[in-house]
Amino acid sequence: MKEKDWYKNWFNTPYYHILYKDRNDEEAELFIRKITGFLNLPTSTHILDLPCGKGRHSKFLNSLGYKVTGADLSENSIAFAKQFENEKLSFKVHDMRVPFVNNYDVIANLFTSFGYFDNNQNKAVLKNIKNALNPKGYFIFDFLNAKYIKENLISNEMKVVDSIPFYIERSIANGEIVKNISFRADDQNFSFSEVVKYLDFTTLKNMLEEVGFEISSIFGDYELNTFHEDSSERVVIIAQ
Numbered sequence: 001m002k003e004k005d006w007y008k009n010w011f012n013t014p015y016y017h018i019l020y021k022d023r024n025d026e027e028a029e030l031f032i033r034k035i036t037g038f039l040n041l042p043t044s045t046h047i048l049d050l051p052c053g054k055g056r057h058s059k060f061l062n063s064l065g066y067k068v069t070g071a072d073l074s075e076n077s078i079a080f081a082k083q084f085e086n087e088k089l090s091f092k093v094h095d096m097r098v099p100f101v102n103n104y105d106v107i108a109n110l111f112t113s114f115g116y117f118d119n120n121q122n123k124a125v126l127k128n129i130k131n132a133l134n135p136k137g138y139f140i141f142d143f144l145n146a147k148y149i150k151e152n153l154i155s156n157e158m159k160v161v162d163s164i165p166f167y168i169e170r171s172i173a174n175g176e177i178v179k180n181i182s183f184r185a186d187d188q189n190f191s192f193s194e195v196v197k198y199l200d201f202t203t204l205k206n207m208l209e210e211v212g213f214e215i216s217s218i219f220g221d222y223e224l225n226t227f228h229e230d231s232s233e234r235v236v237i238i239a240q
């Protein structure tokens with residue numbers, strides 16, 4: 001069932017975007033308003049949204065006046081996002097395990113877009129981000145709160161979205177959080193897995209420090225409420 005390189009296929013399908021359709025522009029706008037206000041970023045700031053998916057955060061950042069580059073491995077998502085390009089907004093296909101050519105004032109890695117690879121590759125992603133940031137640049141890192149997930153795990157769930165019943169099984173084993181997703185759509189049976197490394201707050205902090213980041217702020221949700229490892233659903237880290 002578990003496919004190596006699962007992230008190449010699943011995120012490139014239309015079904016990923018159906019299942020997660022509540023992760024929408026409104027959610028992105030709420031968070032971007034909060035975080036840009038908190039960081040008090042000047043409009044000259046160049047931001048890399050990595051990975052950007054279909055560009056929900058990039059579009060809104062750009063509408064606030066920032067220069068934004070969105071990068072993602074999914075060719076379908078980038079092809080979709082390109083319709084929104086303008087003088088200060090561009091999108092490209094890029095694998096975050098590969099170093100960046102340009103430098104940025106801010107890099108944002110949002111909505112659990114980390115921990116998909118082996119330890120060396122995960123570390124390489126953080127190193128690439130650190131190397132691509134200007135001095136004093138900010139890294140905005142929004143990851144699941146692994147401890148909260150473990151203590152509140154819903155093992156089985158059926159969710160109907162756009163008339164598709166998605167059967168979801170969740171487990172934590174061998175240092176990985178695994179979500180198996182099965183459904184029938186367009187006259188075919190599908191089965192995908194999401195596999196994210198179990199990285200709790202202390203592990204994330206150590207990984208960031210290993211590549212030279214210092215954490216300056218930690219929040220527990222998109223409203224920027226205080227992080228509590230026992231009860232926060234997210235961990236949102238600002239590092240420099």
Ligand SMILES: C[S@@+](CC[C@H](N)C(=O)[O-])C[C@H]1O[C@@H](n2cnc3c(N)ncnc32)[C@H](O)[C@@H]1O
Pocket residue numbers: 007008011012023050051052053054055056071072073074077094095096097109110111112113116
């Ligand atoms: C959970 S989605 C989040 C996307 C976006 N940040 C958002 O909030 O909508 C994770 C994204 O990571 C992208 N991705 C997976 N592996 C990648 C890689 N090696 N390099 C760049 N992007 C990758 C996927 O294509 C997908 O769009």
